[in-house]
Amino acid sequence: MKTTVKFLTYIMMTFALVLTISCDGEDGMNGAEGPQGPAGQDGNANVIVKTIDEVIWTSGDYLGAPANEFVITDTDIDQNALDNSLILVYFELFDDGIWHPMTLNFPVADGSDQVITFSYTLNALTIYSLSSGGELNAGITKLKYFIIEGTDTSSINFSSYEDLQSHYGLD
Numbered sequence: 761m762k763t764t765v766k767f768l769t770y771i772m773m774t775f776a777l778v779l780t781i782s783c784d785g786e787d788g789m790n791g792a793e794g795p796q797g798p799a800g801q802d803g804n805a806n807v808i809v810k811t812i813d814e815v816i817w818t819s820g821d822y823l824g825a826p827a828n829e830f831v832i833t834d835t836d837i838d839q840n841a842l843d844n845s846l847i848l849v850y851f852e853l854f855d856d857g858i859w860h861p862m863t864l865n866f867p868v869a870d871g872s873d874q875v876i877t878f879s880y881t882l883n884a885l886t887i888y889s890l891s892s893g894g895e896l897n898a899g900i901t902k903l904k905y906f907i908i909e910g911t912d913t914s915s916i917n918f919s920s921y922e923d924l925q926s927h928y929g930l931d
Contacts, residue, residue: 842880868891
């Protein structure tokens with residue numbers, strides 16, 4: 761939960777930064793220097809992001825059903841990552857500029873389903889593409905995956921606002 765909140769916070773900060781940079785205003789005189797703010801708690805910056813620009817499908821299976829698969833060998837998916845990290849995968853279809861989260865289950869008008877999902881094991885991330893009728897040649901043009909190192913939150917009482925407020929330094 762803490763990692764997800766921090767991840768979403770980083771996404772929002774990045775979005776705000778992009779908006780700020782893209783705005784172009786007139787240069788005026790600099791104002792007086794403001795007071796130094798309070799020191800904040802260090803966050804979890806242990807996030808690895810990787811992009812794959814080409815997906816080449818091979819025949820395989822997913823949970824015993826015929827599926828296309830794409831295997832990515834990655835030594836960053838080590839035993840520590842398997843035990844302590846969150847792995848998220850996103851994909852772009854047909855270069856449309858829209859990033860979709862995995863797992864995607866898309867119902868088709870004919871009553872069938874199309875599924876794009878993933879699994880991971882030591883040193884490997886595998887992407888699967890299948891439909892009710894078998895293999896699906898999904899038009900994935902790019903993949904991004906995140907390996908987000910976990911942090912110990914066992915000492916936090918998430919049902920207590922005061923504990924959360926204290927732990928995260930909230931006012």
